[in-house]
Amino acid sequence: MENDKLMKNISTILTDDQINTDPEELYDAAADRYKKYAKARKVLDVPVPLAIVYPKSTEEVARLLAFCNENQINVIPRSGKTATEGGLENWKEQTIVIDALHLDKIIKIDEYNMQATVQAGVALQTLEDELNKVGLTTGHSPQSKPVAKYGGLVATRSIGQFSTLYGGIEDMVAGLECVFPDGHVSRIKNVSRRAGGPDIRHIAIGNEGTLCYITEVTVKVYRYFPDNNKFYGYLTEDIETGLKVLREVMVNGYRPSVARVYSEEDARQHFFHFYKGKCVLLFMAEGNKGIVEATSRGIEEAVDKFNEGIIEEVPSELIENWFVNLNWSQQDIDDEFEGMIENDSHDGFTTEISADWETIPKIYHNAIERIRKEYNRVHDLTMLGGHSSHSYINGTNMYFVYNYSINCAPEDEMRVYHHPLQKIIVEETLKLGGSMCHHHGIGKFRNEWSKDEHGTAFYMLEKLKKAFDPNGIMNFGTIYYQEEGAKYQK
Amino acid sequence: MKIICFVKLVPDVENFKYDYERNVLVRENVHQILNPEDCSALSVALKLKQENIDVQVETLTMGPEGCRPHLEDLIKRGVDRSILISDKSYVGSDTYVTSRIISRYLEREAFDWIFSGTHSIDGGTAHVPSQVAECLNIPQMGNILRINQAGLFSDRVRTEVDSEDAVLQFEIERPAILSFQYSTKIKLPYIKYEDLERDVSGQLEIVSNSRLRFCDTETGIAGSPTKVSQVEVDSFGRKDTRFLKCDDEGIEEVYQFLKQRGIVCS
Ligand SMILES: Cc1cc2nc3c(=O)[nH]c(=O)nc-3n(C[C@H](O)[C@H](O)[C@H](O)COP(=O)(O)OP(=O)(O)OC[C@H]3O[C@@H](n4cnc5c(N)ncnc54)[C@H](O)[C@@H]3O)c2cc1C
Numbered sequence: 001m002e003n004d005k006l007m008k009n010i011s012t013i014l015t016d017d018q019i020n021t022d023p024e025e026l027y028d029a030a031a032d033r034y035k036k037y038a039k040a041r042k043v044l045d046v047p048v049p050l051a052i053v054y055p056k057s058t059e060e061v062a063r064l065l066a067f068c069n070e071n072q073i074n075v076i077p078r079s080g081k082t083a084t085e086g087g088l089e090n091w092k093e094q095t096i097v098i099d100a101l102h103l104d105k106i107i108k109i110d111e112y113n114m115q116a117t118v119q120a121g122v123a124l125q126t127l128e129d130e131l132n133k134v135g136l137t138t139g140h141s142p143q144s145k146p147v148a149k150y151g152g153l154v155a156t157r158s159i160g161q162f163s164t165l166y167g168g169i170e171d172m173v174a175g176l177e178c179v180f181p182d183g184h185v186s187r188i189k190n191v192s193r194r195a196g197g198p199d200i201r202h203i204a205i206g207n208e209g210t211l212c213y214i215t216e217v218t219v220k221v222y223r224y225f226p227d228n229n230k231f232y233g234y235l236t237e238d239i240e241t242g243l244k245v246l247r248e249v250m251v252n253g254y255r256p257s258v259a260r261v262y263s264e265e266d267a268r269q270h271f272f273h274f275y276k277g278k279c280v281l282l283f284m285a286e287g288n289k290g291i292v293e294a295t296s297r298g299i300e301e302a303v304d305k306f307n308e309g310i311i312e313e314v315p316s317e318l319i320e321n322w323f324v325n326l327n328w329s330q331q332d333i334d335d336e337f338e339g340m341i342e343n344d345s346h347d348g349f350t351t352e353i354s355a356d357w358e359t360i361p362k363i364y365h366n367a368i369e370r371i372r373k374e375y376n377r378v379h380d381l382t383m384l385g386g387h388s389s390h391s392y393i394n395g396t397n398m399y400f401v402y403n404y405s406i407n408c409a410p411e412d413e414m415r416v417y418h419h420p421l422q423k424i425i426v427e428e429t430l431k432l433g434g435s436m437c438h439h440h441g442i443g444k445f446r447n448e449w450s451k452d453e454h455g456t457a458f459y460m461l462e463k464l465k466k467a468f469d470p471n472g473i474m475n476f477g478t479i480y481y482q483e484e485g486a487k488y489q490k
Numbered sequence: 491m492k493i494i495c496f497v498k499l500v501p502d503v504e505n506f507k508y509d510y511e512r513n514v515l516v517r518e519n520v521h522q523i524l525n526p527e528d529c530s531a532l533s534v535a536l537k538l539k540q541e542n543i544d545v546q547v548e549t550l551t552m553g554p555e556g557c558r559p560h561l562e563d564l565i566k567r568g569v570d571r572s573i574l575i576s577d578k579s580y581v582g583s584d585t586y587v588t589s590r591i592i593s594r595y596l597e598r599e600a601f602d603w604i605f606s607g608t609h610s611i612d613g614g615t616a617h618v619p620s621q622v623a624e625c626l627n628i629p630q631m632g633n634i635l636r637i638n639q640a641g642l643f644s645d646r647v648r649t650e651v652d653s654e655d656a657v658l659q660f661e662i663e664r665p666a667i668l669s670f671q672y673s674t675k676i677k678l679p680y681i682k683y684e685d686l687e688r689d690v691s692g693q694l695e696i697v698s699n700s701r702l703r704f705c706d707t708e709t710g711i712a713g714s715p716t717k718v719s720q721v722e723v724d725s726f727g728r729k730d731t732r733f734l735k736c737d738d739e740g741i742e743e744v745y746q747f748l749k750q751r752g753i754v755c756s
Binding site for chain 1: 502504521522523559560563567677678680681682683686687731733736
């Protein structure tokens, strides 16, 4: 279909003020934070979408999707725009971005049943603020909390900084509503548990906009006891000591809301004022008083058990102060963007992976060693380290963090720096049986390893795509590798 | 026209490591960067080369062999030839001996101009360019903000020099050392993607003492007249720590603290 005709058809579904074709906004919509530097320098190599549209109801979403499906037009669902892995990057000449801007209602806060229902475009911070007024919390706190919205949070299987206590978004979603490319609306009801066949919530949770458009979400909510929070910090000899303490706390059944260990290099970025060149281990105990006391004891006992690797305790105020300022606001994101326009630098990149307790230190050291030995621009690295920030009874995550002096043209930055570094980390992770993405999603730049990530189970993902999106209109290139998109990757 | 640019590799001061137990800077595995003022000087030279095909740019570095990847990058950015003066016996040389070593190399080289930064961010003495000029018996000018580029092709170049409260103009005769100040206005060209893997080893030359022929007692710590009697390292130990909340009271207190020290004005 010709572009003009396509836009005419869209304007029969939506009013003019729901259709955005402003060139600057379209350029902005062509990529996310994966190509943040090229974007800031105005050298993006991908096509811009034709329009960003803002439906006001589930019905409008359904009509838009059905129209795009019939006419084979690529659709990119969008909510808070904090995607980091290319999930919002556009690889097709004819693309419509469906933005959840006007799906912005908090539908219900149900204090008795401890659930809240929101539309996809409600920012996490907005719901959190409303819940706090009545002594409740979402328990969800990704660093992008002030900006990310529920559609994206669910679509990426996001996880927050208090995950050790509250879990990831998948532990919070009670039910949801989503729309498939053929316009079918599915509502998954909100119950405390069910055994009605496979858990179909997980077709929508983590789909990254490749199977359906999420329009509404019901999440569990929790009692909020901020005054009881207790913070702990320690300097440790090495990252292994920190991991051992984290494991000890977890396997003993304690659930501090925050449990983290930082490598020396990463600690320097966050705790310059007290890290003394060492690794930093930290905890936050949260909940009602009795639980906080028990959790605190559990932390102290675990630290005691591995005291030969603990150098000293850090004043808890330092940890608390750091924590309060950890989140990224829209202003922080904009400031980094401005900085990238002026300087040949940015605030760095990350790759987040997970594995069991035994494997995580091996992956960490193997990846770092391989980067130091093999990576041909190693002399440009200004920082390479990582931290574990989400722990489970059977393992933890590793958030590799790196930055570098950029000595190539902005359009080459990804293929010269971030992508080769990410490749080494992913390869080392998959080699030892870990997962190549712990919480950012696959996006478009790890899709070349999607098959390796899932092995024989990739069959199931492929079938899902064929069943729900047979015309392949949903977020082309995300999760599923596409030869046509390879030119934008490397 | 041939321009030789001094380029020093310095530790990235924003990323240094400090050993709090021994109270010393950790120098192993420290990320190295090109001295920013040297980069500014080299950027001027490379821009000139881009605009005039008969301009030839060489870099001259004294340092360990670990500098190689950075110098190879400079060649990939457009430098014609890179010289690394490197010898174990030169380790620990003070600015005077360093200047003598560099000068001995330059005595046998033809050049029209030498460009350098004024200061390096690790030493900061600004000795080397002026001492090299003295050894070679040529003029030198520091703190240069701008030059009249056309002058480089004649026998005299006009320079604008920062002298704190004024910008002064000087003319200097060729050959001379022009030492620049840091400028954000001019940057090194990027390395092109196709050039990243280009083998440039043929354009990089390592010059050791077998060519410069100093005797043992003339270089390194032994040969350096500067004697360090005592090093006092600023301690990074914890000062009186006070915890403030990020509320109006906390903000006011920080504001008053900065105001008292003249860091912010009312
Ligand atoms: C500074 C910063 C810190 C971050 N910290 C964390 C963190 O701590 N934990 C974490 O998990 N992530 C983190 N992220 C990543 C990101 O914030 C999360 O992935 C977040 O869940 C994305 O939400 P969003 O609303 O911004 O989604 P968007 O960026 O708009 O979209 C993300 C993906 O979801 C799809 N999508 C969006 N809306 C819908 C919808 N309605 N239906 C179907 N698909 C949809 C998009 O197509 C895209 O693939 C961080 C990002 C930044 C920039």
